[in-house]
Every structure is written in structure tokens, then in C-alpha cells.
Amino acid sequence: MGWLYMQRGSLGGHASASAYLDAQFTYERALDDGGTTGLRVLASSCPQNRVYYAAAQVMTNRQGGEIIAIICLVRWNPHDREGLVFGYKDMTENMGPYEAECPAAILDLLTATENAHALDWRRRCRASLERKSRKLADGDxxxxxxxxxxxxxxxxxxxxxxxxxxxxxxxxxxxxxxxxxxxxxxxxxxxxxxxxxxxxxxx
Structure with a gap:
């Protein structure tokens, strides 16, 4: 999926990129057989308004199922001359996103998967967390x-x-x-x- 840009009025009153995307990825749709399908965001983070990470639970007939990661590239420019203050490009972990700095609190919510791209993405996220946790002392x-x-x-x-x-x-x-x-x-x-x-x- 490509980039989607919008004016402030299209944000539905949400004050931040994270709040808007939380609402976008929490939904319920009716199926022809009378059932429902949807997603529910359990936790999300959008550090510095650059990349949005979320743990989203797949909902079927209002029953929670697997929990997957959603990743969105974010562009937030409240002073855009054309009024297109917000843009995003969404993907799931199964697409093997390049961005791999998901917080541990979100990774810990994800259910097991056998998807090779998702497994590689989770591995890279954990490796990034390990790098960030290293300590440097004066004189090292x-x-x-x-x-x-x-x-x-x-x-x-x-x-x-x-x-x-x-x-x-x-x-x-x-x-x-x-x-x-x-x-x-x-x-x-x-x-x-x-x-x-x-x-x-x-x-």
C-alpha cells in the first residue's frame, strides 16, 4: 500500500498521529453470514512521530484471536502549505518491514507465528533493543x-x-x-x- 495523506479535518478530531492510527486499526465489520470481523489495538507507540508500532488483536465474532504487529511509516507536518498535515504508509510484520525498533511492551503481546518475515522482523527488533540497552562508561x-x-x-x-x-x-x-x-x-x-x-x- 502507498502513502495516504490528509488534511487536519480528516483526522477525526484526534490530536496525534498515534491516536488517529489507533482508531483506524480498531474496527468491526459485519459479514454476509451475520458474523463480524475486525481488529483491536491493544498497545501502540509512535516515537518522535516517525514510525508507529502497534499490537493488534484479530477479532472474529467479537472473540479475540491472534495478536499481530502493525507498522506505519509516519509523516507529520502541521505547517504543510497545502494543508496535508499527516501521511502514513501501513504494513504488517508479515511484510518484513525495514523499521525494526518496536518497543518490548508491544513485542511481548504478540502471539506465536510461523511466518518467516514476521519472525525475522521480531528478531531484528529484539536485537535493536539489546543494542540500546548497552552501557557506556567514561573512558571506554x-x-x-x-x-x-x-x-x-x-x-x-x-x-x-x-x-x-x-x-x-x-x-x-x-x-x-x-x-x-x-x-x-x-x-x-x-x-x-x-x-x-x-x-x-x-x-
């Missing part, structure tokens, strides 16, 4: 799996970590020059063992 040395080229022409894959409160500065081990790397905790890197020298104390 990290090695990236791939060399990065910076705007000043420097190329490097190993850096010393300098913590400044919540900020993290990476310094080149040779020059000492500081660098910032976007989405650092989501990148593939390892901590290089270093020998720490402790001051000798005389009593």
Missing part, C-alpha cells in the same frame, strides 16, 4: 564494525568515550579530537578491553 574504548568518514575528512572506527552528563563525546585515540555519531546506541560496535591505570596511594 569502542570499535565500530565499519569505518565512518566525518565532515572534516577524518576516517575512524575506534574512539574513546567521554561522558559529559547525558552527553557522549567520542574522541579519536590519536588526535584527541571529539566527534558525535548519530544513533550511536543502535550501531554495531564492541567495547575494546583497555588496561586502566589506577593511582597509587601511600598510607
Amino acid at each position: 574504548r569502542i570499535r565500530l564494525s565499519a569505518t565512518i568518514t566525518f565532515t572534516d575528512g577524518h576516517e575512524g572506527s575506534e574512539f574513546l568515550v567521554e561522558r559529559r552528563g547525558r552527553r557522549t563525546v567520542l574522541r579519536d585515540p590519536t588526535s584527541g579530537r571529539g566527534y558525535r555519531i548519530s544513533r550511536l546506541m543502535q550501531r554495531d560496535w564492541t567495547i575494546v578491553p583497555v588496561t586502566r591505570v589506577h593511582k597509587t596511594r601511600f598510607c
Whole structure:
């Protein structure tokens, strides 16, 4: 499915992208045989209005069945000149979305599946969560799996970590020059063992 854009009036009074999509994916439809089918969103998240993740339960005759993941790419621009303030592109986990940063609270709600694309997507989401949970301490040395080229022409894959409160500065081990790397905790890197020298104390 392609992108769907709309004006604010089409949002049905919902104040956020997440609230609108929750309502879109919670519905019930009548079937010709008198039964009903639909979906019910159990939990959702749309961090920074970029990607919407939801655990949605398949409903048949108002009875809950399997719980699947719905993923939507989101574009939210309340100041769009043409008034098309919101757009989204929806897919399910069975389509193997590239975006794989679903929160654990949503992943934990999903029922078992044998779909290869969904299984791979869930695996990538769990791996992303593991990367984000890593801790960096002041003085650590990290090695990236791939060399990065910076705007000043420097190329490097190993850096010393300098913590400044919540900020993290990476310094080149040779020059000492500081660098910032976007989405650092989501990148593939390892901590290089270093020998720490402790001051000798005389009593």
C-alpha cells in the first residue's frame, strides 16, 4: 500500500498521529453470514512521530484471536502549505518491514507465528533493543564494525568515550579530537578491553 495523506479535518478530531492510527486499526465489520470481523489495538507507540508500532488483536465474532504487529511509516507536518498535515504508509510484520525498533511492551503481546518475515522482523527488533540497552562508561574504548568518514575528512572506527552528563563525546585515540555519531546506541560496535591505570596511594 502507498502513502495516504490528509488534511487536519480528516483526522477525526484526534490530536496525534498515534491516536488517529489507533482508531483506524480498531474496527468491526459485519459479514454476509451475520458474523463480524475486525481488529483491536491493544498497545501502540509512535516515537518522535516517525514510525508507529502497534499490537493488534484479530477479532472474529467479537472473540479475540491472534495478536499481530502493525507498522506505519509516519509523516507529520502541521505547517504543510497545502494543508496535508499527516501521511502514513501501513504494513504488517508479515511484510518484513525495514523499521525494526518496536518497543518490548508491544513485542511481548504478540502471539506465536510461523511466518518467516514476521519472525525475522521480531528478531531484528529484539536485537535493536539489546543494542540500546548497552552501557557506556567514561573512558571506554569502542570499535565500530565499519569505518565512518566525518565532515572534516577524518576516517575512524575506534574512539574513546567521554561522558559529559547525558552527553557522549567520542574522541579519536590519536588526535584527541571529539566527534558525535548519530544513533550511536543502535550501531554495531564492541567495547575494546583497555588496561586502566589506577593511582597509587601511600598510607
